[in-house]
Amino acid sequence: MSPSAKPAIKPASPHFSCGPTKKRPGWSASNLDVSVLGRSHRAKHPKAKIQSVLTKMRSILGLPSDYHIAIVPGSNTGAVEMALWSLLGARGVDVLAWEAFGKAWVADVIKQLKIPNARAIEVDYGDLPDLGMVNFDNDVVFTWNGTTSGVRVPHGDWILADRSGLTIADATSACFAMHLPWDKLDVTTFSFQKVLGGEGAHGVIILSPRAVERLESYSPPWPMPKLFRMTKKGVFDKALFDGATINTPSMLVIDDVHDALTWAESLGGLEGLIARVDANFAVIDDWIKTTSHFAFLAQNPATVSPTSVTLSISDDWFANADAATQKAITTDIQTLLAEEDVALDIGAYRDAPSGLRIWAGATVETSDLAALMPWLDWAYETVRARHIDAA
Structure with a gap:
């Protein structure tokens, strides 16, 4: 078979990478507010920019008023690790894996944290585990959209409303691209550099009231690195979820995602x-x-x-x-x-x-x-x- 004729029309942009992803249409570095650079992230203007990012994300995603959202270190991986290390161990865990990152969470739960009564429900690339196997008396860890396999859960109907355990969803290539049932998700994580086309290094974690209750009622038996701490003296750290980040964020990254969110607002x-x-x-x-x-x-x-x-x-x-x-x-x-x-x-x-x-x-x-x-x-x-x- 001979090759067909070379196409005459090329894409205007060749950027189709799955992460970091293409910048928004019309993006330019000249659109960024550089007045936030070279200043403390805790100063009034830079902190207000962080808070504005959180407010815009909350509004666009349609988060319930009693859900909490924070910017954390380490991209989506850091946000997931924060959830796993801070919340797991109070009960058994079901970890669903059908692609690379799900398999990484299996390794964390079973090999690193060594959670008693942990169970991996794994299938090969291209498939989705039998969601009917999930035990919602356990905490449940899963990816909403498998970025490395192109396989996603089709909806949230499989998640019990009256579950005893928490649901922890790695939703980094789903947030801002799909409807998510917030009442079914207790912890949700994503990063700027996926759907928003932002820069890397920072992640976002979203907590339901049930997740906050776990944080305040349960202390894991292992040492907790500072970068993972969401409580202070056993009390939920509300300041973290009001823009007081754990460590110093890149204000250039913050303003870049602020630009992307403003563009998203312009789309409706x-x-x-x-x-x-x-x-x-x-x-x-x-x-x-x-x-x-x-x-x-x-x-x-x-x-x-x-x-x-x-x-x-x-x-x-x-x-x-x-x-x-x-x-x-x-x-x-x-x-x-x-x-x-x-x-x-x-x-x-x-x-x-x-x-x-x-x-x-x-x-x-x-x-x-x-x-x-x-x-x-x-x-x-x-x-x-x-x-x-x-x-």
Whole structure:
């Protein structure tokens, strides 16, 4: 099979990385308020900017008034670790894992914290665990949207309203892109550099009243690093959730995400962001129905992520190749697209099956994704022909 003709139209931006993700449309460093730089983050103006970020996030996400939100160190990973180390151990734990970060939380809970009565419910990339197996007398740890597998939970109906344990959701590629049932989530974490297209290093943690009650009624048996502490002398640290960060944040990062949130507000908030995500995913979904080369890695259509869209190569020639050849093929596709300045950083996650991963969140333009799809077919056909000729 000869390659099809090279497409004539390129995406205006080749930035389709799943993290950090593309900046918002129209972003410029000149839009940032540099007056907050070189000052204490506890001074009036810089702290007000931090508080404004928290207020905007609360409003756009539609958080209940009694939920608490804070900026914490270490990106989403730091926020999840803070939750695990601060809250777990009071009862058994179910940890769901179907991709790299879920497996990391399994390692934390079972190998590091050694929680008694902890259970890992794991499946391979592309699948979702049987949610009916979850015991809500236990605390439950899961990723809402598996960034490295392109598999998400389809909704929150599986979470019991009258649960005894806490639910801890790593929602870093879901927040601001999907509707989340806050009454079903006791701890929710995310980072700026996913859906908002912000810079890295800082995470966000959201706590329900049930999570606050656990913090004040339970003290873990292990030493607690300062960066994870959400209480002072056994009392919930309200100042942390009012902009008094644990350590010094980058005010440049803070103003950058403030800019992204202001842009989100201009779209109409969460509904505007989700509309852009849905339009982006529709482009890819329509293309998948016509291409003979690619498929979603997610096995169940109801679980396909609309943000971190993960693709496998679906033809028999690729399937019959050995793992090393498959890896070489997907690497060559990425290299070819990067050389053409069409798509950058779209390789599958390092622990995932060979394939491609494309960010389709709200900061990506739908027209860019529409332009990208023909290039994916062309790149695969070109690389396939090269490998066949070389064999």
